[in-house]
Amino acid sequence: MSGQSMSGPVLQVKNLSARIAGQQVVEDVTFDVPAVGVTAVLGRNGVGKTSTLRAVLGLIERKGEVLLGGERVDGDRTDKIVRRGVGYVPEDREVFAGLTVAENLRLAERAGPNGTSPERRALVAELFPDLVQRAEQRAGTLSGGQQQMVSLARALLNDNILLLVDEPTKGLAPRIVGEVAEALAHAATTVPILLVEQNLQVIERLADTVVVIDAGRVVHTGQAADLLGDPDRIQRLLGVHAGEESL
Amino acid sequence: MSTLVLLLVTGLGLGGLYFLVASGLSLIYGLMGVLNFAHGSFLTLGAFVGVGVARLVGTDTWAGLGLALVVGAATGAAAAALTELGLIRPLYERHIEQVLVTVGLSLATVALFEGIWGPDAQYLTGPPWLESTTTLAGARIPNVAFVTFVAGALVLAGIVLFLKHTRYGLIIRAGVENRAMVTALGIDVRRAFTLVFAVGGAAAGLGGVLASQYFGYVSPHLGGNLLIFAFIVTVIGGLGSLTGAAVASVVVAVLQQLTNYYLGYGDLVVVLLLAVVLLVRPSGLLGRKA
Numbered sequence: 231m232s233g234q235s236m237s238g239p240v241l242q243v244k245n246l247s248a249r250i251a252g253q254q255v256v257e258d259v260t261f262d263v264p265a266v267g268v269t270a271v272l273g274r275n276g277v278g279k280t281s282t283l284r285a286v287l288g289l290i291e292r293k294g295e296v297l298l299g300g301e302r303v304d305g306d307r308t309d310k311i312v313r314r315g316v317g318y319v320p321e322d323r324e325v326f327a328g329l330t331v332a333e334n335l336r337l338a339e340r341a342g343p344n345g346t347s348p349e350r351r352a353l354v355a356e357l358f359p360d361l362v363q364r365a366e367q368r369a370g371t372l373s374g375g376q377q378q379m380v381s382l383a384r385a386l387l388n389d390n391i392l393l394l395v396d397e398p399t400k401g402l403a404p405r406i407v408g409e410v411a412e413a414l415a416h417a418a419t420t421v422p423i424l425l426v427e428q429n430l431q432v433i434e435r436l437a438d439t440v441v442v443i444d445a446g447r448v449v450h451t452g453q454a455a456d457l458l459g460d461p462d463r464i465q466r467l468l469g470v471h472a473g474e475e476s477l
Numbered sequence: 478m479s480t481l482v483l484l485l486v487t488g489l490g491l492g493g494l495y496f497l498v499a500s501g502l503s504l505i506y507g508l509m510g511v512l513n514f515a516h517g518s519f520l521t522l523g524a525f526v527g528v529g530v531a532r533l534v535g536t537d538t539w540a541g542l543g544l545a546l547v548v549g550a551a552t553g554a555a556a557a558a559l560t561e562l563g564l565i566r567p568l569y570e571r572h573i574e575q576v577l578v579t580v581g582l583s584l585a586t587v588a589l590f591e592g593i594w595g596p597d598a599q600y601l602t603g604p605p606w607l608e609s610t611t612t613l614a615g616a617r618i619p620n621v622a623f624v625t626f627v628a629g630a631l632v633l634a635g636i637v638l639f640l641k642h643t644r645y646g647l648i649i650r651a652g653v654e655n656r657a658m659v660t661a662l663g664i665d666v667r668r669a670f671t672l673v674f675a676v677g678g679a680a681a682g683l684g685g686v687l688a689s690q691y692f693g694y695v696s697p698h699l700g701g702n703l704l705i706f707a708f709i710v711t712v713i714g715g716l717g718s719l720t721g722a723a724v725a726s727v728v729v730a731v732l733q734q735l736t737n738y739y740l741g742y743g744d745l746v747v748v749l750l751l752a753v754v755l756l757v758r759p760s761g762l763l764g765r766k767a
């Protein structure tokens with residue numbers, strides 16, 4: 231854990247808006263990510279969850295304020311924000327298919343205070359023994375679950391102050407979903423995570439607080455337990471019944 | 478038979494020259510998605526400056542040639558890096574504007590070169606061995622053809638090793654696949670942009686000095702003339718594919734030599750080949766499927 235103060239939120243998003251190809255996909259979004267635990271972002275398909283993460287990172291053009299550890303970063307380039315200690319696990323993994331597993335991981339290693347250390351490498355090797363074995367395999371030939379492990383490992387290799395993780399269990403078999411949740415639970419003991427997730431069982435296991443987005447706007451924030459214990463509200467906000475598997 | 482050997486080997490030599498230009502085009506397009514129309518100007522500038530410096534020691538000495546190659550490559554690299562920093566980078570991710578800037582730069586620099594060095598070709602004499610021939614299977618092959626072919630092969634090997642075994646090589650290979658994800662790993666991918674421009678510019682500058690040996694002159698249009706064929710080679714090989722560009726360089730140059738000798742119209746045949754490749758395999762010989 232870096233010397234992040236436990237008091238203030240690690241990430242503050244204020245009145246964030248973003249557009250893609252002229253269309254408003256994030257509208258006036260405001261929420262905080264506490265310095266410990268998992269904050270889950272929920273919402274139906276296409277409401278702007280991924281776009282919110284991408285806007286925080288500056289991967290799409292955005293307006294509004296983004297504060298990381300209390301400092302404004304919304305004017306910074308993506309790579310600079312990331313070097314402040316943000317690990318990003320994108321939707322659909324985005325591993326480099328033509329590079330080997332080892333090359334994917336080597337590329338993710340950063341120097342500097344929030345960077346890679348021998349302890350971190352050891353942790354990743356312990357969490358994902360499969361990747362050690364497949365170091366020389368091209369990432370494009372890995373199974374979906376293995377690619378997700380590469381994507382998670384890239385974020386866990388560095389001593390980040392925040393992880394942005396987008397639907398890490400999407401399209402994975404139930405057993406692999408469990409493994410991914412396990413790895414995230416382990417990570418969450420040392421670094422706060424902003425997690426986009428549709429699987430309510432995973433949310434129940436990992437999330438402390440929730441932010442619900444609809445049509446580009448925040449429509450609910452609160453304790454995860456409160457939301458999960460209120461099936462009517464889940465139905466209203468997410469259009470699914472509690473305990474029902476979502477795709 | 479001896480004519481065929483002569484045409485084949487001079488074709489390989491010409492292919493080496495094409496590749497020295499096409500390698501940079503291919504690297505730059507692969508990583509940045511920009512077709513660099515100013516690439517010929519890096520070649521011309523490298524040739525003029527390299528040969529100009531060599532004249533101080535004598536272009537017909539090995540020292541003069543060695544100096545020309547080093548200075549030509551350095552000039553090409555510097556010009557390319559400055560172009561990227563000053564003109565391409567401010568237009569980050571605006572590919573159409575970036576291409577237009579390179580078009581403008583190529584037109585302006587040719588006029589500038591004409592202003593400085595005059596519009597006509599300046600002839601030069603290389604070291605005696607380069608000016609003479611070696612007999613191979615009855616064919617008297619100009620030695621310069623061996624040199625340009627070997628230079629092209631060495632540059633190919635050098636770039637491949639660089640891409641495979643260095644950190645920047647890794648960043649470039651990853652960036653070709655997914656630039657945004659490279660930045661999302663905390664890497665300033667723009668440095669890799671400058672670097673591919675510099676590497677491509679160095680190869681072009683080297684190509685400029687060797688082209689002036691191969692053709693026996695330097696002129697403000699040297700780069701532009703080669704650039705046309707380098708573009709064709711890059712497209713036939715598959716935009717962004719380095720090995721594709723290497724294969725296509727040799728195929729195009731040999732075909733050009735053969736048809737020029739036996740039928741005439743070598744350039745026309747090359748354009749026809751381009752058309753056929755675009756119709757049958759639009760992504761090029763080794764290009765990724767569109």
Ligand SMILES: Nc1ncnc2c1ncn2[C@@H]1O[C@H](COP(=O)(O)OP(=O)(O)OP(=O)(O)O)[C@@H](O)[C@H]1O
Nearest residue numbers: 250251255273274275276277278279280281282321
């Ligand atoms: N590249 C793009 N071009 C045009 N529209 C886009 C693009 N990317 C996203 N959008 C649109 O932006 C809106 C928000 O998309 P986003 O991916 O942020 O949703 P999401 O909440 O992550 O959805 P999901 O749960 O399906 O992952 C959608 O309407 C989508 O169609």
Ligand SMILES: [Mg+2]
Nearest residue numbers: 279280281321
């Ligand atoms: Mg999404």
